[in-house]
Amino acid sequence: SxxxxxxxxxxxxxxxxxxxxxxxxxxxxxxxVIGFGYLRGVHLNDSKKQLASRVDRHDSLGDGTLGIDFFKxxxxxxxxxxxxxxxxxxxxxxxxxxxxxxxxxxx
Numbered sequence: 001s002x003x004x005x006x007x008x009x010x011x012x013x014x015x016x017x018x019x020x021x022x023x024x025x026x027x028x029x030x031x032x033v034i035g036f037g038y039l040r041g042v043h044l045n046d047s048k049k050q051l052a053s054r055v056d057r058h059d060s061l062g063d064g065t066l067g068i069d070f071f072k073x074x075x076x077x078x079x080x081x082x083x084x085x086x087x088x089x090x091x092x093x094x095x096x097x098x099x100x101x102x103x104x105x106x107x
Contacts, residue, residue: 004040016052075105
């Protein structure tokens with residue numbers, strides 16, 4: 001009850017988990033191996049580098065290799081309802097607009 005995990009979208013993708021092309025399979029594997037019951041938060045960001053690059057370079061939403069469709073799908077995924085999401089993108093001047101964009105995907 002005192003231990004949990006956080007998923008970082010850039011780290012996940014750069015580690016080789018294809019959350020864009022194999023979205024359902026990756027999160028099904030996560031649930032099987034770790035369990036959504038242990039998920040306590042998400043660091044949400046795009047990735048400047050390609051899948052499996054093993055390079056951690058965050059990008060603004062929609063500007064990186066994950067693409068805007070990933071974020072639409074993520075925001076509509078009920079498994080992440082009521083989950084703390086930390087926006088971890090590099091351009092502080094865009095944070096307000098990125099939050100508005102993410103919320104628009106719920107409408």
